[in-house]
Amino acid sequence: MSEQTPFFEIRNLHASTEDKPILKGVDLTIQPGETHALMGPNGSGKSTLSNVIMGHPAYEVTAGEILFRGQNILELEPDERARLGLFLAFQYPVAIPGITVAKFLKSAADARFGQGAVKPSDFIKRMRENLAFLEMSEQFLNRFLNDGFSGGEKKRMEILQMLTLKPSLAVMDETDSGLDIDALRIVSKGVNRLVGPEFGLLVITHYERILNYIKPDHLHVLIDGRIAMSGGPELVKEVEKNGYDWIRERFGKEVLV
Amino acid sequence: MNQTETTHKLETDSKLVREYQYGFVTDVDTDELPKGLNEDIIRAISQKKNEPVWMTEWRLKSFRRWQTMREPRWAKVTYPEIDYQDIRYYSAPKSASSGAAQADPELLKTFERLGIPLYERDRLAGVAVDAVFDSVSVATTHREMLAEKGIIFCSMSEAIQEHPELVRKYLGSVVPPSDNFFAALNSAVFSDGSFCYIPKGVRCPVELSTYFRINARDTGQFERTLIVAEEDAYVSYIEGCTAPMRDTNQLHAAVVELVALDRAQIKYSTVQNWYAGDEKGHGGIYNFVTKRGHCRGAHSKISWTQVEVGAAITWKYPSVILEGDHSVGEFYSVAFTNNRMQADTGTKMIHIGAHTKSTIISKGISAGESANSYRGLVQILPSAQHARNHTCCDSMLIGDKCSANTYPVIEAETSTAITEHEATTSKISEEQLFYVQSRGIDEESATSLIVNGFCKDVFKELPLEFSVEAIKLLELKLEHSVG
Numbered sequence: 001m002s003e004q005t006p007f008f009e010i011r012n013l014h015a016s017t018e019d020k021p022i023l024k025g026v027d028l029t030i031q032p033g034e035t036h037a038l039m040g041p042n043g044s045g046k047s048t049l050s051n052v053i054m055g056h057p058a059y060e061v062t063a064g065e066i067l068f069r070g071q072n073i074l075e076l077e078p079d080e081r082a083r084l085g086l087f088l089a090f091q092y093p094v095a096i097p098g099i100t101v102a103k104f105l106k107s108a109a110d111a112r113f114g115q116g117a118v119k120p121s122d123f124i125k126r127m128r129e130n131l132a133f134l135e136m137s138e139q140f141l142n143r144f145l146n147d148g149f150s151g152g153e154k155k156r157m158e159i160l161q162m163l164t165l166k167p168s169l170a171v172m173d174e175t176d177s178g179l180d181i182d183a184l185r186i187v188s189k190g191v192n193r194l195v196g197p198e199f200g201l202l203v204i205t206h207y208e209r210i211l212n213y214i215k216p217d218h219l220h221v222l223i224d225g226r227i228a229m230s231g232g233p234e235l236v237k238e239v240e241k242n243g244y245d246w247i248r249e250r251f252g253k254e255v256l257v
Numbered sequence: 258m259n260q261t262e263t264t265h266k267l268e269t270d271s272k273l274v275r276e277y278q279y280g281f282v283t284d285v286d287t288d289e290l291p292k293g294l295n296e297d298i299i300r301a302i303s304q305k306k307n308e309p310v311w312m313t314e315w316r317l318k319s320f321r322r323w324q325t326m327r328e329p330r331w332a333k334v335t336y337p338e339i340d341y342q343d344i345r346y347y348s349a350p351k352s353a354s355s356g357a358a359q360a361d362p363e364l365l366k367t368f369e370r371l372g373i374p375l376y377e378r379d380r381l382a383g384v385a386v387d388a389v390f391d392s393v394s395v396a397t398t399h400r401e402m403l404a405e406k407g408i409i410f411c412s413m414s415e416a417i418q419e420h421p422e423l424v425r426k427y428l429g430s431v432v433p434p435s436d437n438f439f440a441a442l443n444s445a446v447f448s449d450g451s452f453c454y455i456p457k458g459v460r461c462p463v464e465l466s467t468y469f470r471i472n473a474r475d476t477g478q479f480e481r482t483l484i485v486a487e488e489d490a491y492v493s494y495i496e497g498c499t500a501p502m503r504d505t506n507q508l509h510a511a512v513v514e515l516v517a518l519d520r521a522q523i524k525y526s527t528v529q530n531w532y533a534g535d536e537k538g539h540g541g542i543y544n545f546v547t548k549r550g551h552c553r554g555a556h557s558k559i560s561w562t563q564v565e566v567g568a569a570i571t572w573k574y575p576s577v578i579l580e581g582d583h584s585v586g587e588f589y590s591v592a593f594t595n596n597r598m599q600a601d602t603g604t605k606m607i608h609i610g611a612h613t614k615s616t617i618i619s620k621g622i623s624a625g626e627s628a629n630s631y632r633g634l635v636q637i638l639p640s641a642q643h644a645r646n647h648t649c650c651d652s653m654l655i656g657d658k659c660s661a662n663t664y665p666v667i668e669a670e671t672s673t674a675i676t677e678h679e680a681t682t683s684k685i686s687e688e689q690l691f692y693v694q695s696r697g698i699d700e701e702s703a704t705s706l707i708v709n710g711f712c713k714d715v716f717k718e719l720p721l722e723f724s725v726e727a728i729k730l731l732e733l734k735l736e737h738s739v740g
């Protein structure tokens with residue numbers, strides 16, 4: 001990919017809901033093969049950013065653009081974005097009662113790769129492998145999606161979907177929150193299976209610990225709807241130790257300049 | 258679990274005319290009576306069917322009763338005054354001698370187009386079919402095999418001729434002519450329908466099925482179905498229906514009676530796909546139906562499963578009278594309304610026997626500018642010691658111009674009864690839609706998937722192949738119901 005057309009680029013993104021501005025000019029570029037971490041205080045707009053990337057209808061983009069392989073995706077429906085290879089692992093996955101995990105995964109895979117692209121027998125085989133890889137019971141295939149799942153099970157289910165759909169750019173919104181230490185390791189193992197030169201990743205988190213498993217190349221700090229600071233992986237420790245106030249202060253000064 | 262949320266772009270696209278693939282008309286010579294209703298017409302209907310005197314008298318008595326009754330207006334539906342003198346009460350294709358195996362090829366072709374093959378060579382395996390075209394039954398399949406087991410499955414007209422003792426014994430014993438306005442009308446003018454009789458100890462080896470087709474213009478369809486399952490008998494019965502697309506309304510006022518003796522089980526499944534009218538509400542079938550089952554014997558069981566996706570107006574409350582001790586009544590319903598459709602449907606469970614049990618699961622889905630109401634009555638009489646009822650009625654709204662209402666009434670007159678009631682009304686959840694769409698599934702398919710999941714508890718009660726059909730049909734109906 002040439003310098004001129006980045007793989008994934010967010011430019012001056014402003015978004016609001018019910019006329020309340022939440023994102024106030026976000027810039028972020030991810031190249032293939034890169035993993036970016038995004039941290040920031042509660043309510044700073046991290047989930048809103050994820051939702052806007054995926055096209056949630058509750059948010060209105062008032063300025064800016066999001067380019068994926070040079071194409072502005074803001075006019076696209078969520079499903080069109082997904083079929084281009086975007087994926088969001090939700091902070092709070094919703095339940096779809098009455099639809100089994102197997103049926104859902106098959107419908108999603110058919111939508112992404114084309115009806116009949118995967119033979120049903122191969123599909124089942126692959127599902128089983130993925131489940132085993134994530135140390136999940138096969139019984140999940142016959143359960144209704146996220147219905148009555150524990151918090152940790154829902155997070156694993158997100159990663160199972162991610163492995164099934166093989167996105168080229170994924171956003172993980174606090175996938176680590178609420179996971180026990182073993183689950184965190186397993187989930188990270190799943191994500192790392194996708195990490196490679198063709199894959200871009202944005203990991204949203206509050207804690208350093210997931211970043212010990214999924215190594216970021218860059219860290220961004222989102223405060224009040226803006227990227228207040230960007231840096232290398234070493235910044236993680238500083239945030240973990242000192243919180244966000246010092247960044248707020250420095251960011252405030254920069255704004256004043 | 259109230260998921261009513263701020264609404265964003267989820268609006269129904271009523272501009273797109275949903276295709277109704279069964280809307281064609283068959284060109285056949287018909288034998289008709291003039292429009293209008295009086296004693297002469299009733300005598301003429303009876304005469305055309307060559308009925309015995311007792312049957313003619315029964316009709317006349319019903320007619321006289323009907324004249325004293327008033328059309329019910331308590332349902333949450335609105336429609337202009339029906340002119341009962343402007344309806345034709347009898348219309349039959351000339352070629353059809355009722356129930357004859359050598360039916361007109363034109364008619365056989367019609368049913369084939371509807372997916373109901375009646376030719377000997379491609380009959381549906383595992384399903385015996387009675388096909389009713391306007392006022393008469395045109396063919397009943399698999400009769401010899403059923404006869405060997407002592408099962409009677411034929412048209413009602415034929416049953417009156419061949420099995421008068423059974424018909425006299427049971428006709429009107431569950432839904433008496435005086436029951437309600439439409440039941441009285443039906444009793445006076447009913448033309449055809451199916452009769453099923455499963456003798457003691459026999460499990461009917463195939464699904465029995467009746468397919469109703471309205472073809473003629475300005476004709477009402479008044480079918481009458483009677484199913485009797487003797488001690489320890491079992492039968493699964495399926496009913497399907499379609500009508501041509503016309504811009505005038507047509508009346509369909511059926512009566513269905515089920516009788517289950519000791520330990521007998523009757524499973525009655527309906528997929529109702531009458532023409533529903535166009536997006537402005539012109540035309541369509543008025544579906545005013547009385548369906549009731551009577552669990553007369555101990556440990557008997559009657560289950561109603563209905564998938565209602567058609568008709569301009571539906572007024573229908575399949576009910577069960579639980580008289581035998583330990584008898585079980587079930588009602589599983591999916592009612593989908595779109596455009597200007599109106600549905601007021603539900604059930605009645607009347608508990609009389611001790612330890613009787615009923616289950617009600619109702620799923621209403623409204624789209625467009627439609628109105629969808631659940632109306633249910635669970636009545637537990639003092640004799641029904643230890644009776645139990647579980648009711649769950651959920652409504653889902655697609656778009657914000659439609660409405661859903663639930664009117665559940667529970668009257669328990671014994672302290673030993675246990676009743677549970679759950680009800681939810683929710684807008685189809687934006688979060689669910691977004692979630693499903695974010696996996697690459699387009700909005701229409703996502704809606705369909707979510708609605709399917711919502712109806713799961715009902716679909717799983719249908720006979721397997723029928724359930725696949727019902728799911729496909731609902732998907733088709735949901736197409737274009739999201740914008």
Ligand SMILES: Nc1ncnc2c1ncn2[C@@H]1O[C@H](COP(=O)(O)OP(=O)(O)OP(=O)(O)O)[C@@H](O)[C@H]1O
Pocket residue numbers: 017018022040041042043044045046047048049058091
């Ligand atoms: N649909 C919505 N309607 C109203 N307010 C919203 C909506 N979505 C987000 N907000 C508001 O926008 C702000 C940012 O929320 P967001 O969920 O993006 O924060 P976050 O950074 O993900 O926080 P957390 O770390 O707690 O997950 C919050 O004040 C939130 O209440």
Ligand SMILES: [Mg+2]
Pocket residue numbers: 046047048091173174
């Ligand atoms: Mg968040």
